[in-house]
Amino acid sequence: MKASDIYKQIIRITGVPASAEDSVTRNLRNKMTFLLEQVALRKVSDFKRGNNIFIPDNDAPIVRNLLMCSMDDDYPWIVDWFNEALDLNDSLTCASLFMSVKEPIMRAGITGETDFVTVDEWISAIQGLLNANMAQHTIRLKKAIEEFRTKTLVKNNTVNCGDIYITDDAGNRSYVSKAKERDVRLSGEILESIVRELYVQDDYFTVLNQIIDFMVKDAEKKALPDIEAYALAKNVTEFDSAVDLIDTEDGSMVSEYYPWFKKVAKFIESHPEETKAIEEKTKTTNLKEFFE
Known part of the structure; x- marks a missing residue:
């Protein structure tokens, strides 16, 4: 499906007035570039034929839903993501964004516009992109x-067990000896035994x-x-x-x-x-x- 046809769908579904169609279309082109380069991690040229961008038919409903959400204040995480206003080094941000993105992706499968193999591929790709499971x-x-x-x-507690002090006749106190700090670090052998069977x-x-x-x-x-x-x-x-x-x-x-x-x-x-x-x-x- 042509990217331009996806834009027309969005304009029709969202009821954009004729006077604003050109500016909304320009905005959608920019968001499509972000989606292809920063979400799909592909080059725009990978999807170009002549002067047109073509999105695979199975992916088109998901792409449309994500682009719509990127302009919908009901999806603030996605809006900020497409505006590059999120700190993706923050675990809570990544987890929240992933949960927000899952809904429009899954919706395309639930409505029957695409298959669930495609839905699962998108969810897995976004999860990997955001390191959502690690977040x-x-x-x-x-x-x-x-x-x-x-x-x-x-x-x-901060009780200094082992400190010994004396008090003179004037009430002044001084240490005779102070307790040494314990070294409670685990040995290399113990640490090695813990991580031996860990791989990912x-x-x-x-x-x-x-x-x-x-x-x-x-x-x-x-x-x-x-x-x-x-x-x-x-x-x-x-x-x-x-x-x-x-x-x-x-x-x-x-x-x-x-x-x-x-x-x-x-x-x-x-x-x-x-x-x-x-x-x-x-x-x-x-x-x-x-x-x-």
């Missing part, structure tokens, strides 16, 4: 990392998500013995607050323990069953209030 993986990974950050706050990008994303899910559960599990230890101390000392356990006469008005206690309180609030088990085991109550 969706990235979005899920970002969400998983944020979930990891919030769910494992109880294991996020999709594999890496799948395993990254699996590792994060495992780490969330592991961090939550490892938080319980710490809370249990404080619960035992609460029972023995009969203190009303965890702050009383670390309060010293020579301490300053701030402590790295205070924000950590708040995180523990939130963890306890979101894990009622585990908290109940700890309270029963240590024969204590009101652990949440103890850490608040």
